[in-house]
Amino acid sequence: MSGEAWTTIESDPGVFTELIERLGVKGVQVEELYSLDADSLQAFEPIYGLIFLFKWQAEPVARPMYPEYEERGIFFAKQVINNACATQAILSILLNRPELDIGEELSQFRDFTAGFPADLRGEAIGNSETIREVHNSFTAPHALLPENPETDSEGEAFHFVAYTHRDGSIWELDGLQPGPVCLGEAGQDEWTQTAASAMKKRIAQHASHDIKFNLLAVTKCRRTALQDALTDNWVRCAALEEAAAGSSPAAQELAACRHEGARLSAALDAECSRRAAWSDENLRRRTDYVPAVFNLLTALAACGELKGLVAAAAAAGGGGASGNGESSDT
Structure with a gap:
């Protein structure tokens, strides 16, 4: 497996839409959802897939996997790369929608990994320089990353799960699970409601103590x-x-x-x-602002203005910085 690191990327429709386009996919974009009611979903039809971002917690009860998924043409890959779950969720939708023009790169990847077990498919995603480079292209080249980039500032881990429709059924595709979950049969026109019901149940599990989640739809380019x-x-x-x-x-x-x-x-x-x-x-x-900030601070220090500006900022912020110009925050 490649030793190159995968960075975290922001859960943002603009990020994911450009990521999809840079992978060579045509006619697809991502929209943020603020509701899972029928009217909200209908406004974005056709919907090729739904993505649910939530604070990860261990499942109290194992979810029922569908063992014969390969016989039904379902692409499923285990997540074996840290920080890859956002891109993997998108791939799980794109590679399971035959009607989409996914471009030469992803078409070759799908053909090459046909018949691979789920863990090797995950390894193949990690070893794809194209996919990794596109994924990492939304982070500044010299960004200062936290020691554990899979978590937020409170040390909480977040995860992406994909939902899509293929072969007459609705599929939940979670790379941390051993296989896909079949949520039942549905036609192309009504599958989103069944998937929305499944997401609502997961939201309800955390609603009493957590509201940190995000909903996205992979749709036709507007x-x-x-x-x-x-x-x-x-x-x-x-x-x-x-x-x-x-x-x-x-x-x-x-x-x-x-x-x-x-x-x-x-x-x-x-x-x-x-x-x-x-x-x-x-x-x-993707712009590295560190050199510009460093040079600005150097110039301010050289002309004797830095200490005064730091002191003024500390006073305005209620003493948030010490008198020697170093932040009091850890």
Whole structure:
């Protein structure tokens, strides 16, 4: 197994969307969910998979695994790499949705690992330079990482679990388990409700003492969906223009069509702006600001202004820093 470290990455739709694109996948993005009700899920259809991030705790009762999952074409990999659970959850969805264009790299990876046991598939993920480099690309090159990067500031470990639909069934894919869990049969149009019910049960287990969780949906690229809808709208408006001459109902329908076109165009512009903002945020995430800060502090010290600024900051913060300019926090 490769000795290269995997860094933690932020649970953020902009991060995961760019990660998916940099792996070569086309037409897919990630959205954050604030509710698991039917209307919220319907707003993001088609949904290819759901991701549940939660504070990990040992399961009091072993979850029932589905032993014949390979016979049904399910891709499942054990997590054997620290900090890889976010990317592994995404891969568990992408590699189990045959209708997606996952690109040459992931297609070759899926073919190469076909027939591998789950632990060797996990090793293969760890040994993939492409997957590791894309995963690590959202961290600054010289970032100062905590000694145990799998935990938060309170020493709590967090974990990602994926849910998806394949071969007529809903699957829970958790790399810390020995195999996938089959949550039952469902059609493509209703599987998300069953998966949502399973996530609600897991949330309820922690609701009394913990609210640290996050929900994400892997969906069709909104820019692509809006552009397709806008193209259809243009075609429909063009047909209505020919029929509108001398026809009041057709003229009214044309006005409604043009109004819908304006709405779609505004939504597409807003989505493009959101993508640009995601790109800017990701650029900041991978930028190493330490040299700039170091040089700034050096320059302030050289001109004799650093101690005064530190003292002023300490006074403004209620004495949060000592008089010698060193932080009192550990």
